Amino acid sequence: MFPLRFDVNGETVEVPVTTVLNGGYAGRSQEDVAAHVAELAELGVPAPTRTPCLYPVAPYLAMQTEQVPVQHDRTSGEAEWALVVAGPEERDVLLTVACDHTDRALEVHGVAWSKQAGPDVLGGRAWRLVDVADRVDELTLTAWAGGRQIQRGTLAELLPPQYWLDELRQRGLLRPGTVLLSGTIPMDAEVDQFADSWRVELGDPQTGDTLSCEYRLDRMPEPVA
Template sequence: MSDLVFDLPDGTTVPVTVTRLLNAGYAGREQEEVAAHVAELAELGIPAPAVTPAMYPVAPYLAAQADSVPVQHGRTSGEAEWALVVAGPAPEDLLLTVACDHTDRELEVHGVAWSKNAGLDVLGRGAWRLVDVEDHLDELHLRAWVANEDGAEQLIQDAKLAALLAPRYWLDELAELLVPGTVLLSGTVAMLPGVDQFADRWRVELADASTGSTLELAYRVERMPEPIG
Protein backbone atom coordinates (compact mmCIF):
# COMPACT_ATOMS: atom_id res chain seq x y z
CA MET A 1 0.00 0.00 0.00
CA SER A 2 0.97 3.63 -0.45
CA ASP A 3 -0.32 6.70 1.40
CA LEU A 4 -0.87 9.79 -0.75
CA VAL A 5 -2.38 13.23 -0.09
CA PHE A 6 -4.01 15.38 -2.77
CA ASP A 7 -4.54 19.14 -2.62
CA LEU A 8 -7.80 20.38 -4.18
CA PRO A 9 -8.47 23.87 -5.62
CA ASP A 10 -10.79 24.74 -2.73
CA GLY A 11 -7.94 24.35 -0.23
CA THR A 12 -9.00 20.97 1.13
CA THR A 13 -6.71 17.95 1.24
CA VAL A 14 -7.76 14.37 0.55
CA PRO A 15 -5.69 11.48 1.95
CA VAL A 16 -5.81 8.21 0.02
CA THR A 17 -4.31 4.84 0.92
CA VAL A 18 -3.66 3.12 -2.41
CA THR A 19 -4.71 -0.53 -2.27
CA ARG A 20 -5.05 -1.17 -6.01
CA LEU A 21 -2.97 0.34 -8.82
CA LEU A 22 -3.90 -0.19 -12.48
CA ASN A 23 -2.07 0.94 -15.61
CA ALA A 24 -4.05 1.16 -18.83
CA GLY A 25 -2.21 0.54 -22.08
CA TYR A 26 -2.92 1.01 -25.77
CA ALA A 27 -5.74 3.28 -24.64
CA GLY A 28 -5.95 5.74 -27.50
CA ARG A 29 -9.48 6.68 -28.48
CA GLU A 30 -8.76 5.87 -32.16
CA GLN A 31 -8.14 2.16 -31.93
CA GLU A 32 -7.11 1.95 -35.60
CA GLU A 33 -4.10 4.10 -34.72
CA VAL A 34 -3.48 1.90 -31.69
CA ALA A 35 -3.38 -1.19 -33.92
CA ALA A 36 -0.76 0.47 -36.14
CA HIS A 37 1.28 1.35 -33.04
CA VAL A 38 1.09 -2.25 -31.81
CA ALA A 39 2.48 -3.42 -35.17
CA GLU A 40 5.34 -0.92 -34.92
CA LEU A 41 6.21 -2.11 -31.40
CA ALA A 42 6.13 -5.75 -32.51
CA GLU A 43 8.91 -4.94 -34.98
CA LEU A 44 10.97 -3.75 -31.98
CA GLY A 45 10.36 -7.03 -30.16
CA ILE A 46 7.71 -5.74 -27.75
CA PRO A 47 4.97 -8.37 -27.46
CA ALA A 48 1.53 -7.40 -28.68
CA PRO A 49 -1.32 -7.37 -26.15
CA ALA A 50 -4.04 -10.01 -26.46
CA VAL A 51 -6.66 -7.23 -26.53
CA THR A 52 -6.71 -3.45 -26.72
CA PRO A 53 -7.13 -1.43 -24.68
CA ALA A 54 -5.12 -3.40 -22.13
CA MET A 55 -4.94 -3.18 -18.35
CA TYR A 56 -1.94 -4.07 -16.19
CA PRO A 57 -2.17 -4.51 -12.40
CA VAL A 58 0.78 -2.85 -10.66
CA ALA A 59 2.00 -3.26 -7.08
CA PRO A 60 0.22 -0.53 -5.02
CA TYR A 61 3.42 0.56 -3.27
CA LEU A 62 4.67 1.85 -6.64
CA ALA A 63 2.19 4.76 -6.52
CA ALA A 64 4.26 7.70 -5.29
CA GLN A 65 4.34 11.48 -5.04
CA ALA A 66 8.08 11.55 -5.51
CA ASP A 67 10.78 14.00 -6.55
CA SER A 68 13.15 11.24 -7.68
CA VAL A 69 12.79 7.81 -9.28
CA PRO A 70 15.49 5.16 -8.69
CA VAL A 71 16.37 3.05 -11.75
CA GLN A 72 18.72 0.15 -12.39
CA HIS A 73 20.05 1.17 -15.81
CA GLY A 74 19.94 3.85 -18.47
CA ARG A 75 17.03 2.62 -20.58
CA THR A 76 14.00 3.72 -18.59
CA SER A 77 11.62 6.53 -19.37
CA GLY A 78 8.38 8.17 -18.32
CA GLU A 79 4.97 8.31 -19.95
CA ALA A 80 2.70 11.34 -19.46
CA GLU A 81 -0.78 10.31 -18.32
CA TRP A 82 -3.81 11.31 -16.29
CA ALA A 83 -4.70 9.31 -13.20
CA LEU A 84 -8.12 8.61 -11.73
CA VAL A 85 -8.03 8.36 -7.94
CA VAL A 86 -10.98 6.71 -6.20
CA ALA A 87 -10.90 8.46 -2.83
CA GLY A 88 -14.34 7.32 -1.66
CA PRO A 89 -17.71 5.92 -2.73
CA ALA A 90 -19.42 9.12 -3.91
CA PRO A 91 -19.10 10.75 -7.38
CA GLU A 92 -17.37 13.78 -5.84
CA ASP A 93 -14.73 11.42 -4.42
CA LEU A 94 -13.37 10.67 -7.91
CA LEU A 95 -10.23 12.76 -8.37
CA LEU A 96 -8.26 13.49 -11.52
CA THR A 97 -4.54 14.21 -11.36
CA VAL A 98 -1.45 14.23 -13.54
CA ALA A 99 0.79 11.17 -13.62
CA CYS A 100 3.93 9.73 -15.16
CA ASP A 101 4.39 5.98 -15.51
CA HIS A 102 8.15 5.40 -15.37
CA THR A 103 8.79 2.25 -17.42
CA ASP A 104 11.72 -0.13 -17.84
CA ARG A 105 12.25 -0.35 -21.61
CA GLU A 106 14.68 -3.28 -21.32
CA LEU A 107 12.04 -5.36 -19.55
CA GLU A 108 9.30 -4.23 -21.91
CA VAL A 109 10.48 -6.60 -24.65
CA HIS A 110 9.95 -9.52 -22.24
CA GLY A 111 6.58 -8.38 -20.93
CA VAL A 112 4.78 -5.06 -20.64
CA ALA A 113 3.35 -5.99 -17.23
CA TRP A 114 6.86 -6.71 -15.96
CA SER A 115 8.12 -3.35 -17.21
CA LYS A 116 5.27 -1.51 -15.46
CA ASN A 117 6.18 -3.14 -12.15
CA ALA A 118 9.84 -2.14 -12.38
CA GLY A 119 9.39 1.59 -11.79
CA LEU A 120 7.31 4.12 -9.91
CA ASP A 121 4.00 5.57 -11.02
CA VAL A 122 4.59 9.20 -10.07
CA LEU A 123 1.45 11.22 -9.29
CA GLY A 124 0.96 14.94 -8.85
CA ARG A 125 0.21 16.45 -5.46
CA GLY A 126 -2.65 18.52 -6.79
CA ALA A 127 -5.94 17.13 -8.10
CA TRP A 128 -9.35 18.17 -9.41
CA ARG A 129 -12.69 16.57 -8.69
CA LEU A 130 -13.74 14.71 -11.83
CA VAL A 131 -17.24 16.19 -11.62
CA ASP A 132 -15.73 19.68 -11.95
CA VAL A 133 -13.85 19.01 -15.22
CA GLU A 134 -15.70 16.16 -16.90
CA ASP A 135 -17.84 18.45 -19.08
CA HIS A 136 -14.71 19.78 -20.82
CA LEU A 137 -12.32 16.89 -20.19
CA ASP A 138 -11.36 16.45 -23.86
CA GLU A 139 -9.93 19.98 -23.91
CA LEU A 140 -7.53 19.41 -21.03
CA HIS A 141 -3.95 19.56 -22.28
CA LEU A 142 -1.31 16.96 -21.38
CA ARG A 143 2.36 17.82 -21.94
CA ALA A 144 5.70 16.37 -20.90
CA TRP A 145 9.25 17.70 -21.04
CA VAL A 146 12.57 15.93 -20.58
CA ALA A 147 16.01 17.29 -19.80
CA ASN A 148 19.51 16.11 -19.06
CA GLU A 149 21.57 17.65 -16.29
CA ASP A 150 23.58 19.70 -18.78
CA GLY A 151 20.75 20.80 -21.07
CA ALA A 152 17.48 22.67 -21.43
CA GLU A 153 14.05 21.08 -21.37
CA GLN A 154 12.63 19.58 -24.55
CA LEU A 155 8.94 18.96 -25.18
CA ILE A 156 8.43 15.21 -25.70
CA GLN A 157 4.65 14.71 -25.43
CA ASP A 158 1.83 17.11 -26.32
CA ALA A 159 -1.85 16.16 -26.72
CA LYS A 160 -5.38 16.93 -25.60
CA LEU A 161 -7.14 14.33 -23.45
CA ALA A 162 -9.45 13.72 -26.41
CA ALA A 163 -6.65 11.46 -27.68
CA LEU A 164 -7.22 9.01 -24.80
CA LEU A 165 -10.12 6.94 -23.60
CA ALA A 166 -11.93 8.98 -20.96
CA PRO A 167 -12.21 8.11 -17.25
CA ARG A 168 -15.90 7.38 -17.83
CA TYR A 169 -14.93 4.52 -20.17
CA TRP A 170 -13.02 2.81 -17.39
CA LEU A 171 -15.69 3.54 -14.80
CA ASP A 172 -18.17 1.70 -17.02
CA GLU A 173 -15.86 -1.15 -18.03
CA LEU A 174 -14.23 -1.80 -14.63
CA ALA A 175 -16.88 -0.75 -12.15
CA GLU A 176 -16.19 -3.74 -9.92
CA LEU A 177 -12.49 -2.88 -9.69
CA LEU A 178 -12.75 0.85 -9.07
CA VAL A 179 -13.33 0.69 -5.33
CA PRO A 180 -12.00 3.27 -2.84
CA GLY A 181 -8.22 3.07 -2.75
CA THR A 182 -7.91 2.40 -6.48
CA VAL A 183 -5.66 4.50 -8.70
CA LEU A 184 -5.93 4.03 -12.46
CA LEU A 185 -3.46 5.52 -14.95
CA SER A 186 -4.78 6.33 -18.39
CA GLY A 187 -2.15 5.07 -20.78
CA THR A 188 -0.07 7.58 -22.69
CA VAL A 189 0.10 9.59 -25.89
CA ALA A 190 2.70 9.47 -28.66
CA MET A 191 6.19 10.82 -28.07
CA LEU A 192 7.48 13.49 -30.42
CA PRO A 193 10.12 12.24 -32.87
CA GLY A 194 13.75 13.14 -32.40
CA VAL A 195 13.64 13.62 -28.62
CA ASP A 196 15.71 11.32 -26.40
CA GLN A 197 13.35 9.74 -23.89
CA PHE A 198 16.19 8.34 -21.78
CA ALA A 199 16.61 11.58 -19.88
CA ASP A 200 17.76 12.68 -16.43
CA ARG A 201 14.61 14.66 -15.60
CA TRP A 202 10.91 14.49 -16.44
CA ARG A 203 8.23 17.14 -15.98
CA VAL A 204 4.55 16.61 -16.80
CA GLU A 205 1.61 18.99 -16.66
CA LEU A 206 -2.14 18.73 -17.14
CA ALA A 207 -3.62 22.15 -17.95
CA ASP A 208 -7.19 23.43 -17.97
CA ALA A 209 -7.32 26.50 -20.24
CA SER A 210 -10.89 27.30 -19.17
CA THR A 211 -9.79 28.01 -15.60
CA GLY A 212 -6.07 28.67 -16.02
CA SER A 213 -5.39 25.87 -13.53
CA THR A 214 -2.51 23.43 -14.00
CA LEU A 215 -1.51 20.22 -12.27
CA GLU A 216 2.19 19.42 -12.41
CA LEU A 217 4.79 16.90 -11.32
CA ALA A 218 8.55 16.76 -11.81
CA TYR A 219 11.24 14.28 -10.84
CA ARG A 220 14.86 13.29 -11.32
CA VAL A 221 15.89 9.88 -12.61
CA GLU A 222 18.54 8.50 -10.25
CA ARG A 223 20.72 5.56 -11.23
CA MET A 224 21.22 3.07 -8.42
CA PRO A 225 24.69 1.66 -7.69
CA GLU A 226 25.76 -1.36 -9.72
CA PRO A 227 24.99 -4.69 -8.01
CA ILE A 228 27.80 -6.65 -6.39
CA GLY A 229 27.76 -10.38 -6.98
Protein backbone atom coordinates in the same frame (compact mmCIF):
# COMPACT_ATOMS: atom_id res chain seq x y z
CA MET B 1 -1.94 0.46 2.54
CA PHE B 2 0.14 3.21 0.94
CA PRO B 3 -1.43 6.67 1.40
CA LEU B 4 -1.32 9.47 -1.14
CA ARG B 5 -2.29 13.03 -0.22
CA PHE B 6 -3.84 15.52 -2.64
CA ASP B 7 -4.62 19.20 -2.44
CA VAL B 8 -8.14 19.46 -3.87
CA ASN B 9 -9.17 23.13 -4.01
CA GLY B 10 -7.33 23.79 -0.77
CA GLU B 11 -8.65 20.67 0.98
CA THR B 12 -6.24 17.85 1.84
CA VAL B 13 -7.60 14.48 0.73
CA GLU B 14 -5.74 11.36 1.88
CA VAL B 15 -6.20 8.13 -0.05
CA PRO B 16 -4.88 4.81 1.28
CA VAL B 17 -4.00 3.04 -1.98
CA THR B 18 -5.07 -0.58 -2.31
CA THR B 19 -5.19 -1.15 -6.09
CA VAL B 20 -3.13 0.37 -8.92
CA LEU B 21 -3.89 -0.25 -12.58
CA ASN B 22 -2.08 1.01 -15.68
CA GLY B 23 -4.08 1.43 -18.87
CA GLY B 24 -2.22 0.58 -22.05
CA TYR B 25 -2.78 0.95 -25.79
CA ALA B 26 -5.55 3.30 -24.75
CA GLY B 27 -5.81 5.71 -27.68
CA ARG B 28 -9.29 6.93 -28.61
CA SER B 29 -8.64 5.66 -32.16
CA GLN B 30 -8.09 1.93 -31.84
CA GLU B 31 -7.09 1.84 -35.52
CA ASP B 32 -4.09 4.02 -34.66
CA VAL B 33 -3.43 1.78 -31.66
CA ALA B 34 -3.31 -1.28 -33.93
CA ALA B 35 -0.73 0.44 -36.12
CA HIS B 36 1.32 1.31 -33.03
CA VAL B 37 1.17 -2.29 -31.81
CA ALA B 38 2.55 -3.40 -35.18
CA GLU B 39 5.40 -0.88 -34.94
CA LEU B 40 6.31 -2.04 -31.44
CA ALA B 41 6.22 -5.67 -32.53
CA GLU B 42 8.95 -4.87 -35.05
CA LEU B 43 11.04 -3.60 -32.12
CA GLY B 44 10.50 -6.82 -30.23
CA VAL B 45 7.75 -5.67 -27.85
CA PRO B 46 5.18 -8.49 -27.50
CA ALA B 47 1.78 -7.65 -28.95
CA PRO B 48 -1.19 -7.73 -26.56
CA THR B 49 -4.01 -10.19 -27.07
CA ARG B 50 -6.55 -7.33 -26.80
CA THR B 51 -6.64 -3.56 -26.61
CA PRO B 52 -6.99 -1.50 -24.57
CA CYS B 53 -5.00 -3.29 -21.88
CA LEU B 54 -5.13 -3.07 -18.12
CA TYR B 55 -2.00 -3.90 -16.14
CA PRO B 56 -2.24 -4.32 -12.35
CA VAL B 57 0.88 -3.17 -10.47
CA ALA B 58 1.82 -3.21 -6.79
CA PRO B 59 0.09 -0.48 -4.73
CA TYR B 60 3.41 0.82 -3.39
CA LEU B 61 4.37 1.87 -6.91
CA ALA B 62 1.93 4.81 -6.76
CA MET B 63 4.20 7.57 -5.47
CA GLN B 64 4.42 11.30 -4.97
CA THR B 65 8.16 11.80 -5.21
CA GLU B 66 10.81 14.06 -6.73
CA GLN B 67 13.38 11.31 -7.19
CA VAL B 68 13.15 7.92 -8.91
CA PRO B 69 15.96 5.35 -8.53
CA VAL B 70 16.79 3.38 -11.69
CA GLN B 71 19.12 0.46 -12.41
CA HIS B 72 20.21 1.49 -15.90
CA ASP B 73 19.84 4.18 -18.57
CA ARG B 74 17.04 2.61 -20.62
CA THR B 75 14.04 3.82 -18.63
CA SER B 76 11.64 6.65 -19.40
CA GLY B 77 8.37 8.22 -18.37
CA GLU B 78 5.00 8.61 -20.08
CA ALA B 79 2.61 11.56 -19.77
CA GLU B 80 -0.70 10.33 -18.35
CA TRP B 81 -3.70 11.36 -16.29
CA ALA B 82 -4.85 9.34 -13.32
CA LEU B 83 -8.18 8.58 -11.68
CA VAL B 84 -8.04 8.28 -7.90
CA VAL B 85 -11.09 6.86 -6.11
CA ALA B 86 -11.00 8.70 -2.78
CA GLY B 87 -14.42 7.71 -1.45
CA PRO B 88 -17.80 6.13 -2.23
CA GLU B 89 -19.52 9.10 -3.89
CA GLU B 90 -19.25 10.37 -7.46
CA ARG B 91 -17.62 13.59 -6.23
CA ASP B 92 -14.89 11.50 -4.58
CA VAL B 93 -13.35 10.50 -7.92
CA LEU B 94 -10.27 12.68 -8.43
CA LEU B 95 -8.40 13.49 -11.63
CA THR B 96 -4.69 14.25 -11.42
CA VAL B 97 -1.51 14.23 -13.49
CA ALA B 98 0.80 11.22 -13.60
CA CYS B 99 3.95 9.85 -15.16
CA ASP B 100 4.29 6.11 -15.67
CA HIS B 101 8.02 5.42 -15.43
CA THR B 102 8.82 2.30 -17.46
CA ASP B 103 11.82 0.00 -17.90
CA ARG B 104 12.24 -0.08 -21.69
CA ALA B 105 14.88 -2.83 -21.61
CA LEU B 106 12.45 -5.09 -19.78
CA GLU B 107 9.51 -4.04 -21.98
CA VAL B 108 10.64 -6.29 -24.84
CA HIS B 109 10.26 -9.29 -22.51
CA GLY B 110 6.82 -8.26 -21.23
CA VAL B 111 4.93 -5.00 -20.89
CA ALA B 112 3.41 -6.06 -17.57
CA TRP B 113 6.88 -6.79 -16.18
CA SER B 114 8.18 -3.39 -17.31
CA LYS B 115 5.28 -1.62 -15.57
CA GLN B 116 6.11 -3.42 -12.33
CA ALA B 117 9.77 -2.32 -12.56
CA GLY B 118 9.12 1.42 -12.19
CA PRO B 119 6.86 3.75 -10.21
CA ASP B 120 3.74 5.65 -11.17
CA VAL B 121 4.54 9.21 -10.08
CA LEU B 122 1.43 11.30 -9.31
CA GLY B 123 1.03 15.01 -8.72
CA GLY B 124 0.29 16.54 -5.36
CA ARG B 125 -2.82 18.41 -6.53
CA ALA B 126 -6.01 17.03 -8.05
CA TRP B 127 -9.38 18.14 -9.40
CA ARG B 128 -12.70 16.49 -8.71
CA LEU B 129 -13.66 14.77 -11.94
CA VAL B 130 -17.23 16.10 -11.72
CA ASP B 131 -15.84 19.67 -11.84
CA VAL B 132 -14.10 19.17 -15.21
CA ALA B 133 -16.21 16.38 -16.75
CA ASP B 134 -17.98 18.74 -19.17
CA ARG B 135 -14.66 19.75 -20.79
CA VAL B 136 -12.41 16.77 -20.13
CA ASP B 137 -11.47 16.38 -23.81
CA GLU B 138 -10.12 19.96 -23.83
CA LEU B 139 -7.65 19.29 -21.03
CA THR B 140 -4.04 19.25 -22.21
CA LEU B 141 -1.26 16.80 -21.44
CA THR B 142 2.37 17.87 -21.89
CA ALA B 143 5.66 16.22 -20.97
CA TRP B 144 9.30 17.25 -20.96
CA ALA B 145 12.24 14.83 -20.89
CA GLY B 146 15.46 16.49 -19.78
CA GLY B 147 13.83 19.88 -20.28
CA ARG B 148 12.79 19.22 -23.89
CA GLN B 149 9.11 18.86 -24.80
CA ILE B 150 8.52 15.26 -25.84
CA GLN B 151 4.71 14.92 -25.64
CA ARG B 152 1.85 17.33 -26.25
CA GLY B 153 -1.82 16.60 -26.79
CA THR B 154 -5.29 16.64 -25.31
CA LEU B 155 -7.31 14.08 -23.42
CA ALA B 156 -9.45 13.70 -26.56
CA GLU B 157 -6.64 11.49 -27.90
CA LEU B 158 -7.17 8.94 -25.12
CA LEU B 159 -10.08 6.84 -23.97
CA PRO B 160 -12.14 9.06 -21.64
CA PRO B 161 -12.32 8.72 -17.85
CA GLN B 162 -15.90 7.44 -18.14
CA TYR B 163 -14.69 4.46 -20.18
CA TRP B 164 -12.36 3.46 -17.37
CA LEU B 165 -14.95 4.12 -14.66
CA ASP B 166 -17.30 1.72 -16.44
CA GLU B 167 -14.48 -0.81 -16.75
CA LEU B 168 -13.65 -0.55 -13.05
CA ARG B 169 -17.31 -0.87 -12.08
CA GLN B 170 -17.70 -3.99 -14.25
CA ARG B 171 -14.64 -5.57 -12.59
CA GLY B 172 -15.68 -4.66 -9.05
CA LEU B 173 -12.74 -2.27 -8.70
CA LEU B 174 -14.56 1.08 -8.50
CA ARG B 175 -13.90 1.35 -4.79
CA PRO B 176 -11.97 3.69 -2.49
CA GLY B 177 -8.24 3.16 -2.79
CA THR B 178 -8.15 2.38 -6.51
CA VAL B 179 -5.78 4.37 -8.74
CA LEU B 180 -5.90 4.03 -12.53
CA LEU B 181 -3.47 5.58 -15.03
CA SER B 182 -4.77 6.40 -18.48
CA GLY B 183 -2.15 5.23 -20.93
CA THR B 184 -0.17 7.79 -22.90
CA ILE B 185 -0.05 9.91 -26.05
CA PRO B 186 2.61 9.74 -28.81
CA MET B 187 6.19 10.85 -28.15
CA ASP B 188 8.31 13.08 -30.38
CA ALA B 189 10.85 10.65 -31.81
CA GLU B 190 13.35 13.50 -32.24
CA VAL B 191 13.60 13.95 -28.45
CA ASP B 192 15.69 11.56 -26.36
CA GLN B 193 13.28 9.86 -23.96
CA PHE B 194 16.17 8.46 -21.90
CA ALA B 195 16.73 11.70 -20.06
CA ASP B 196 17.72 12.35 -16.44
CA SER B 197 14.47 14.13 -15.55
CA TRP B 198 10.76 14.12 -16.42
CA ARG B 199 8.01 16.68 -15.96
CA VAL B 200 4.33 16.24 -16.87
CA GLU B 201 1.56 18.86 -16.80
CA LEU B 202 -2.22 18.45 -17.01
CA GLY B 203 -3.74 21.78 -18.00
CA ASP B 204 -7.23 23.26 -18.06
CA PRO B 205 -7.37 25.92 -20.82
CA GLN B 206 -10.69 27.24 -19.51
CA THR B 207 -9.35 28.18 -16.08
CA GLY B 208 -5.61 28.35 -16.77
CA ASP B 209 -4.98 25.94 -13.89
CA THR B 210 -2.24 23.33 -14.24
CA LEU B 211 -1.43 20.17 -12.30
CA SER B 212 2.14 18.94 -12.46
CA CYS B 213 4.52 16.23 -11.34
CA GLU B 214 8.28 16.35 -11.76
CA TYR B 215 11.17 14.12 -10.78
CA ARG B 216 14.82 13.36 -11.43
CA LEU B 217 16.36 9.95 -11.98
CA ASP B 218 18.93 8.59 -9.55
CA ARG B 219 21.18 5.88 -10.99
CA MET B 220 21.72 3.16 -8.40
CA PRO B 221 25.14 1.56 -7.84
CA GLU B 222 26.03 -1.47 -9.90
CA PRO B 223 25.06 -4.76 -8.25
CA VAL B 224 27.71 -6.74 -6.41
CA ALA B 225 27.15 -10.28 -7.57
